[in-house]
Amino acid sequence: MMPLDHSHLTPLLEVNALSHRFAQARPDQWAVQDAALRLYPGEVVAIVGESGSGKSTLLNCLAGRITPTQGEVLYRAANGEQLDVHHMPQRQRRVLARTEWGFVEQHAADGLRMGVSAGANIGERLMGQGLRHYGDVRQNALDWMQRVELDTGRIDDSPRGFSGGMRQRLQIARNLVTRPRLVLMDEPTSGLDVSVQARLLDLIRLLVARMHVSVLIVTHDLGVARLLAHRTLVMRHGRIVEHGLTDRVLDDPQHAYTQLLVASVVTP
Numbered sequence: 001m002m003p004l005d006h007s008h009l010t011p012l013l014e015v016n017a018l019s020h021r022f023a024q025a026r027p028d029q030w031a032v033q034d035a036a037l038r039l040y041p042g043e044v045v046a047i048v049g050e051s052g053s054g055k056s057t058l059l060n061c062l063a064g065r066i067t068p069t070q071g072e073v074l075y076r077a078a079n080g081e082q083l084d085v086h087h088m089p090q091r092q093r094r095v096l097a098r099t100e101w102g103f104v105e106q107h108a109a110d111g112l113r114m115g116v117s118a119g120a121n122i123g124e125r126l127m128g129q130g131l132r133h134y135g136d137v138r139q140n141a142l143d144w145m146q147r148v149e150l151d152t153g154r155i156d157d158s159p160r161g162f163s164g165g166m167r168q169r170l171q172i173a174r175n176l177v178t179r180p181r182l183v184l185m186d187e188p189t190s191g192l193d194v195s196v197q198a199r200l201l202d203l204i205r206l207l208v209a210r211m212h213v214s215v216l217i218v219t220h221d222l223g224v225a226r227l228l229a230h231r232t233l234v235m236r237h238g239r240i241v242e243h244g245l246t247d248r249v250l251d252d253p254q255h256a257y258t259q260l261l262v263a264s265v266v267t268p
């Protein structure tokens with residue numbers, strides 16, 4: 001993935017000295033420790049690391065779902081205002097979550113409403129933004145089903161009858177239909193067959209580039225980082241131990257842990 005020149009841009013997301021310890025953890029057991037990062041408009045950044053390294057905890061802190069023990073998360077809103085994610089009214093955070101942000105869950109069932117149709121899953125985000133005309137909502141849902149390569153003939157079907165890959169594509173459509181500025185993704189392709197994964201990754205790459213959306217993606221799969229991310233952060237034991245342009249991090253890792261991670265990837 002080609003690097004982006006963001007020297008002239010202000011970050012969309014800025015994380016400073018963020019640490020989190022879960023309530024029941026030992027006093028010295030930090031899930032995330034002193035994390036700092038910047039995400040620029042149109043940029044895709046991957047957070048990689050083995051299981052338990054703190055990736056999901058960090059992502060949930062960024063989304064405002066977990067209040068970090070220390071540190072701050074600043075978001076530059078569409079109106080130019082810089083907002084402190086953990087010190088804004090809950091109502092404002094909820095509005096952002098359905099307008100300017102998206103969150104793609106690892107398990108699509110967690111990010112979809114399984115009791116309503118595929119079309120309604122896409123349409124309700126638009127209605128949440130104030131679109132009321134039924135015909136327009138349905139047309140938008142149809143367009144998005146096409147964009148994520150879902151059979152439009154299944155618009156009235158429940159996602160319960162969809163395969164894992166179809167559900168994940170539906171979840172992506174549900175998130176992108178409102179044209180968010182920031183999308184957080186937690187292992188969106190894990191648990192899928194390799195061929196389904198490859199198609200989904202291609203689709204994400206295409207949509208993200210076309211829409212100029214900023215993405216933070218958590219993955220334990222370095223291939224996902226390689227394909228999607230301009231920059232990559234490597235986490236170990238809650239700390240970001242290395243960060244840089246993805247190709248540099250993966251081709252010329254500086255930290256011993258990254259070298260191990262890279263070496264343990266089986267290359268064909």
Ligand SMILES: Nc1ncnc2c1ncn2[C@@H]1O[C@H](COP(=O)(O)OP(=O)(O)OP(=O)(O)O)[C@@H](O)[C@H]1O
Nearest residue numbers: 022024031049050051052053054055056057058220
């Ligand atoms: N709800 C929780 N309560 C207590 N400890 C937690 C909780 N969630 C995660 N942890 C702990 O925090 C640390 C980081 O976990 P986290 O899930 O963020 O890692 P991860 O890198 O995302 O791993 P995985 O890829 O397996 O999800 C681990 O030690 C984990 O046991």
